[in-house]
Amino acid sequence: MQLPPATQILAEHRRAVLLYVYACCRDLPLAEDIVQETMLIAHRKEEEYFPEADFTCWLCSIARHVWYRERKKQQRDQDRRRTFEEQLPLLLDTERHSEARFELERCALAGCLEKLPKLDREVIRQHFEGGLKYAEIASALQRSVAWVKVRMFRTRAALSLCLRQSLQSHET
């Protein structure tokens, strides 16, 4: 049995909304919570959606309100990134950020990580798996924070380039 249409549509847009919220808050567990709340609200307010409107933008507007509410809870400055957040939905591309595309890029990135030099791979691992901050990585590797910052940039740039090349070769 196929998923009910509304649920299926929500699932298709989930990754795009997650990217939007994550770009706003830079905190993955919080972003996942906000997306979950957004999907629940969207499911409840299904009748309020007009087919003429962009569905992703509609979801993002709900997510934005959930995010504002969360920020208010945290008593943080709300106005700082308002303009930035409101312009983000324009950049979203549902197909580009679909679940299938994510899986494809994830596999390609795993291959790229294997190609990295050992030290670069360790810097990435310590940050993403160990949850260490730049200063903590610098201390662990007996380097300066500036070194970690530059290393992180070069490694991420190399990964990004490798990923695009892998995807390009996959498409051709």
Add this chain to the structure above:
Amino acid sequence: MKPDVTMQDLIAYLDRALSEEESHRVEDALEGDPDLRATYLQLSWDRLLLHDLHASEGIHTAPIPFDLPVRSSRRLLALAAVLALFCGLAWWWPHVAPPAGNPLFVHVTFLTGHGTMQHGGKRIAIPSVGADLEAGDTLFSDEGSRAEIRFRTENTVLQLSGDGELYFATLQPAKRLELRRGSLDASVAHQPPYAPLLLFTPHAQAEVIGTRFTLGAGQDSTRLRVDEGAVLLGKRSEASGVVVQALHSAVVDGRASVDVQPLAVAESLQQGLLGYWTFDEGSGVQSVDHASGIGPAEIYPPETQAGIWSRGWRGMALHLEGSRARVRTGIVTLPENLSIAAWIQLSGDTEARWVVQNPADRVVG
């Protein structure tokens, strides 16, 4: 892209490695530059991929060994020269400098209530302006009070609350404190790896490199809640411990091992959580009940390939095939009012759409 905000800045901003002022600069640039926003979104997407690739359970029993990069002989020579200079200074300094006191003394003030300190065998009331403490002193806080302890040479802040007693065993090179009773909220600045902050309670010991956490010492148990960073926690009688990562809590009591749980579970347990199964095992025919109220869930029927472990949205997941496939828990009588939540992805033809069944009580949900 604006010349004053580079891709390196955007990556550091995403990684939360910039100061508040630098972050505002990046945000201002993002607001006014569509190209920069497009780059930022792409970097956010790449970061989500990296997060997903490195998703872990959050608990490691031991640090992963890592070999430091081999340095060039020139660097080694420079290092040897610096070491020789340092050794020379270490020999020469005591001969020319007057003996220094303990520079790492701490200052304590009471935010609420009152307290005393024991210094040189005397019990002294702490005045409203606060007092300095040294190694060997003990701080006492009265019931309902909260004392703030600040280290003069670093940005570490501790708060002792309740009917508390905190003994400052040593302050350098490693800070070694003993929480004999009460609760301690801590925001610890990054410590040198060779001299971590060591916290002892009657039952446990915690090694801190730099983090934000709460440690509570009761009569029979010690509770730790980690909000940021990580803390190495073990039984006081044992040399080893487990690393408690951010958003996890741990209890050290009479049981054989340190009990570590995600904070959500620990807080839910206090509100009456009966069972919690993450299905993150990835192998075997059972999933552990982290709430310990019901017991392990068994994949049924065990003789077939009914349950296949697969990758989940976070960690592992259980893929159930066929009409008979299910997970079973022990016999339990459900309370009259309860809530059940489950993360499930349906696929293919699914006729029966119930998630939970209790044949004894004829409950289907």
